[in-house]
Amino acid sequence: MSAGVLVRLAAPELDALERLLLADDARESAAFVRLGWRETPQGLVLALAGVDPPPEGAVVGTADAVRIDGRWLRDVALAAEEHPLAVGLVHTHPGGADPRPSAADDELDDYLVGYLADFAPGRPFASLILSRVTGDTGPEIAVSGRVCVGGSWRPVTRVAAGRRPDIVCWPEGRRPPPAPMPPERVARLTSAFGREAYQRLQRATVALVGAGATGSSAIPILARAGVGRLIVVDADHASDSNLERLHGSVPQDVVDRVPKVAIARRHVAAFAPDVVVEAYIGKLPQPEIVDAVVRADLLLGCTDQHASRLAVADVARRFAIPAIDIGGLIEGADGVVTGQLVQLVRFLPDDPCPRCRGMISEVRVAQELMSPADRLSAQAQAEAARARGERPDPIATAIPQIDTVSWITTTGGTLAAGFAVGWLTGRFDPRFERLQLDLVSDCLGAVDRPQRARPGCVCTRTRGFADQAADTAPVVPPPHWAPVRSLP
Template identity: 30%
Template sequence: MVEGLDHHPLSHPAGIPVRPARLLLGGCRPASHRRGDAAKFGAERHPRDHRDGFVVLLAPHRRLEPQSRHALLMDERRDRAHEAGAMSGIRFAAPAYSGLTSSLLDADGLESCAIAYAHHDAATSTWIVGDAVPVPEDAYERRDCVSAVLKPSFLIDVANRSRVTGMAVIAIHTHPGSSGYPHFSSIDDEGETELAPYFAQRGAAVPHVALVIGPEGCRARVLGAGESIDVWEVGERLLLHSPMPGRAAQKRDDRQVRAFGEPGQRLLRRLRFGVIGAGGTGSLVCQQLAHLGASWITVIDPDLVEATNLNRLVGSVPSDVGTPKVDVAARMIRAINPDATVIPLRADIVDEDVAKLLATFDFVLLCTDSHASRAVVCQAAYQYLVPAIDMGVSITVANGGVTHITGRVQMLAPGLPCLTCSGTLDGEVIRREMQTPEQRAADPYVHGVREPQPAVLSINSTVSSLAVTMLLGAVTPVPVKPRHQTYDGIRGRVREIAVAVQSQCIVCSPAGALAKGPTWNLPVRPARPEGDDR
């Protein structure tokens, strides 16, 4: 029972125009009606094969009405261009999608249904799944290998929960006999013309979604609209479960396609990367992404090039002193990959209006030495299901000599420990870094000025390469397993680190920010009042 539903306005009867015994969802489609790549998977060989089956939700008019006797359970840079293939669409926190699919398809060939509830972010066209469960057995009126009929009272409960929570409904059903990616059927099309207005009227005022799952993939679309939606599962790997269109690999990509295949190359090309920090490690990451064929890169850094940066800032020349670091990075990326779309943004990721951009990326590479920026990006990775890789380098000097050379690379994604779990963040340092210069000057607990740290290009290169290789393990079939590594430059060792996920962590657990999307605030520096130029 969801709190507040007993007093929900939908507890009062209200009619909607639905014909008796209306088919609301279906899956059976003759092969001649199938679209896209169906023939590739054998539809032409079996023109009368109806093994896909169908899901049927019967909704007689008099029973789909909410009735008192039923228990009522239940800025332009943010525009996501669909043609870019960015990670707009449905985002499941791993292993939710895989677990749900396994449960639904393990039903002795019976058609199965599930309902997911998602936070919809209109600015990024994403549905961040917060809860996904199979339909309980007692919610089916009948069920066999070619159909599943749900009780209308169950749909009423679903709509009411959506309305109270403000979450979108994702109506899920299976085609257990399908080959390749399943297709929505003509019965699906017809049924959604009734189901879509019902959820629009009785559920939350957000776009709702239909998702069909088969043994080899899935398809999703806006309920009743036909607009295709990608389906992602975000965890230690970033998996696209729906079809991935895209042009063939170019000749320049030949050697790496031989390593991780053309699908991996297509995914690299269509993801939108955010590189936070364009200094020593950030410039190297930008260089490697460009060579790998990444086509959409936003680089964010507030700083200008200084003479002391030139020893490690890849792509820079002496005349760049005084130039924004992001402009140097953008110039280098375009020189390597002229087809790339690069957005240089001279800004600080801890500022409220800039941090909002994190939800528009598909993968973030965090290349700063700031605890505050790490806190912001870390929470966004779990809150918006946008995976990130954090990296850092430290050279310790004492008594005139180097005593320690260390590096750290850690992926941040559902199922993996966050920076809070690993004890990486210092709350007092975050507090100071979030202050404005005026606030810092007035703070009696802040003393002195931060000293510049030693930095060497070759050591930065080692850590940056570990991070990019970890990225390849997350988005391509390259079997790179570690998601948290440390580098000991003195001993020449790279070691995998195991850290336990804290079950009640405020950042990475369901009790915290995980999959909360736009309903939670990020730990950012608030925007200054208009007219305040301090």
């Protein structure tokens, strides 16, 4: 076998698999699935996009084998001719049994690869095994698997199941090594949440798009809690105006034009040198940045850019990654502050997109994607139009500055990081969809704004489609964006 595979599972499809396959722990069962995929430099990423329940009598399972009716297999194969996704088979082993493939599993997998090749040529075929077991951190669903790509099998080496840390990868069907004992520096966390909470954090990866004011406040919270790997993305460097809000920065960073991601990595290394920080100078959705963030267990959107917000939600949906977007704003009139707003928006793969939620200004998106030269030209055209007494094109006007200050961005980043810890440990699930707080209102003016997707929106039909729905991406990196750089 060659390079490993990451399998991503979103809640709706994972719930369906549990209902279908794990209700009876005494015998094996099976279902075909559809998966999106992306080949990255670190390996193949698969996202579960749909589950095809077996018709009555199509699967016959015993304690050590499963038999699939040929008519159902042909129906699945014919359906594959009509969609672009990969096909996979998920089957179970009885409760307590290792999810290690048997000789019968090997034989079935080889047959399915050959059979489906004529119906879904050039696509991966995935074989996954689920089993309820008792792991080092309590009851788990153990997952093993392999994926055939171009005639070669690759092992599933990692499984990322949104907000379900009890779903654990057993590479090649073997129990993973014991998790490390928590260090003393997280004693308060383990006292509150248990030792296994730290162990789950230690094996987790969080990606942060934006390492400025909001991101720089979330990063140390996650690192101090024990998250094992942080993927930090930002294209900007420190400036004088950042010093009031950029955690970990010093005045010399402005003089040296130090990238914000470098400041973040330096900051974490000072107090948590065991945490791996991957730092990328770039923007989502540049291909190299997508390659990086799709390996995360959770995604935090920490910018005030509308284009970035669209990209975060799109990647979260197509690659089945739970995400939280964080925003902040000061409102006022006549020199008086009337509102200090923090907003956290949940973007689970099955949540409405930012457009459905009315969060996006198409004018802002167009402005943000303009080149600096085009922006200057547009602003000159706007000024000329005003001089003639005409109303300028809104896209030609300057992008308004978001007014915010350190305690607003720090509040938003800290809250989001805390909710991320809840998801990653399985200890609590934030009960909001779009949480809005006013820091100067009675009881913080807290409100939740549940919203529904618009009928027919692309966000309702591309969950888990990965690169097979890349043509629906709402943001395309413009040619003037600088190439991505990763810090060594």
